[in-house]
Amino acid sequence: MVPPSWRQVLGVLALLVTLAGGMLVLRAWAVQPSREVELGGLRMRLERAVWMHEPTDHGDAARLPTSEGAPGPGRRRLIVEVTVFNPGRTPLNFEPGELLLSEAARGTVWRPSVGGRGVFTLRPAELLPVTLSFDVPATQGPVRLEWERGTEREALLLTQRPASPGDTEGQPGWPLRVEELPPGREAAGSALFHGRLACTSCHGGLARPEGPRIAPFLGDFARVGATRVAGKSAAQYAYESLLDPDAFIPPECAERQPCTRPTLMPLYGESLSPQEMADLVSYLMSLRGGG
Template identity: 55%
Template structure:
């Protein structure tokens, strides 16, 4: 018995519609840096995995401070801004943001002392920093904004490996083996990765708060270790912050080890690494 040509056409149309549904669903699940739900607009300003006490090995453990993540956990720090464009007050709860592991459907709420909702008046803008403490897992993670029935993905990430499970990344020995770097892209990464919080803006020589100032790094970096260019020195320091402790930190005090800087070799791609280094070694226009 031969199949009707109309039946074949119907099956083809059904397959096309099914494919379209899958494409639309995939697009809907793609992370969005900005989103709007139930009157509020949310923008993810920055997200970075913070330093873990075991990152530098058993011989250089950092003290566990009050409010630190539990042993074996890693904290994802997220900065968001929430804006109320409506003419009436609206509430936002920190519990609306959660980190989800899709493989097991496990979710983590933010570690915060503030559990009550915030009330945003008309035209009010709120900046909020939240931390998510994540145990060891190799599974992909998604930051979700759940407001009402809708859940919008804001970020896709993975928990960086800690020192207890680190495998060699296979980074080349020479910075010259990295891709060509973009100083403009590196400037954006310098802010997004939180470098500015410790080292200050490169345009201000005295803006450093914790680590050494990097404002004149394109000059000073080449004098730190004999035979190393500023780019090579930056590269080795990003891979191993304790390889060399800078001589001067804010207030004229000597820098001390172990360095609190994260191991960026765990979380940066080769292109990101090249971009950050290009930004650090590019002379400032006002120099």
């Protein structure tokens, strides 16, 4: 029998590696989450999942107030919105606590920190919207949003917890006072407000106080902002709100309704430079009514 050549051996090894890689790909595909699943006679669809900012720590220099019900230091909140539908002919119970987050690296499981209690009975053809919050500490790997109903479990989302300021070494801290920022440029702030940040998509037009919006009107921010928090100037209030939107929730938003808690406003301290922050505050301070 003629022994195989080294080329033949390498060819076989390459084939085995390819096959093994293909199996891994197939296995990974098989466990990919689905945004719509059905368990125990109910159907669930994941509508939205957003990681909110860590509310109290914005670097070594500034620790801003924590709003009531906010996650503790070092934790990030995942806001999850799902709809549950009963496609059957008989009423079925649903518990929001059936949803969970799991981390494979440590085998850790988190249950909802907000909105996970109670039992809802869904009549046939009834649709139930549910909003839940998960407060997650620093993790080693991805986390999965799963629906556990009886002995069955299905995955809806695979996500990675964003790093908190306390998790990342070398992240620059924000100064405590707005006056410590660089001098602001109103024109540059206007470009940010109306362009990249698209602030009017939530806050509405600056010349239309009663126009369509889902967040507070900002057309007269320089005046109203100074009344929001006792002892804080409008500029300081704007600065702290951009760093921590949940520190103070304005009492009135669209159509004179209470503003959403937690706010859907992004944590701009993670996406703006100190100069851009100063520019945006400068522009907000120019808004005194009339657009």
